[in-house]
Amino acid sequence: MSILINKDTRIVTQGITGNTGEFHTTQCLEYAHGRDCFVAGVTPGKEGQEVQGVPVYNTVKDAKEQHGVNASVIYVPPRFAASAIDEAVDAELDLVICITEGIPVADMIKTRDRMRKMNSKTVLVGPNCPGVITPDEVKIGIMPGYIHKKGKVGIVSRSGTLTYEAVHQVSALGMGQSSCVGIGGDPVNGLKHIDVLKMFNDDPETEAVVMCGEIGGTDEEECAAWMKDNMTKPVVGFIAGVTAPPGKRMGHAGAIISGGQGTAQSKIDALEAAGAFVTLNPSEMGATLKKALG
DSSP states (O other): OOOOOOOTTTTEEEESSSSHHHHHHHHHHHHHHSSSEEEEEEETTTOOOTTTTTTEESOHHHHHHHHHEEEEOOOOOOHHHHHHHHHHHHHOOEEEOOOOOOHHHHHHHHHHHHHTTTTTOOOOESSSSOOOEEETTEESSOOGGGOOEEEEEEEEOOHHHHHHHHHHHHHTTTOOOEEEEEEESSSSSSOOOHHHHHHHOHHHHHOOEEEEESSSHHHHHHHHHHHHHHOOOOOEEEETTTOOOOOOOOOTTTOOOBTTSSOOHHHHHHHHHOOOOSSSSSGGGGHHHHHHOO
16 A cells, blocks of 8 residues: 555646656656656646646646546746645645745645645645655656655655655665655645654555654654654654754755754654654664564
8 A cells, every 4th residue: 555645546636847846746657667647737728738747727626627637736927826725725626735935924824724625635745845755656746766665654844855865874774665755844744754654554555664754843742742652663764953953954944943943852852752763873763664674
């Protein structure tokens, strides 16, 4: 099994006629090995065009009506990206994955508030994320597909590069992944670690989880509190930013320590208290996973 996406997911690329949208849609089409997953694209004013054989429409609503799309991936420029999320939510898609980096925080606050007020059932991943992949079935995003291997380890991370590092180490050990989710590092986003951990915990084909976090916010601590009483599978944790000085943003917009909260040590302590196998060295995530599985 998998979480969020599989070979039957029908995807629309918002921003497909841009260089980034076209490039990564092409890569994802090649990864799917002919499976009919990416079935439509959207760029306002470009209806009737095709990109790599994928028909382009003016709106997500039109793409859904014509092809039954249930998931979207967004490569729209930052100033238009929140509106693109709104459009996909209004079309009542099951899943929206926003790759775009640099969306104004005020725009995302409005979009998240709008989703809550309308009680939207759409699951949002990102923004500023690498995407989601279920190995050997479908990838939606910018991750290098060749490093992934089908298996039974779930991976969730705020950092794209740490996602790839964890994947590579798990694949090198011959274990493989059930699904990998890059939730993104922006301060206002969709899925959190706790949401993805719950999905992996409920997935019978996921036997263990690698979770990568970083300084800033309290999401990892909240996740650890849930894990303590609910997680039934071994979790390997790594938190980036141990040496980061307070008040200094490190890489991601959400990776900033303020008011004594959000430090790497507080997150490490919380994860260890919840029973996670925590490594301080990113090069040892795979070895720590092997240890956790006995």
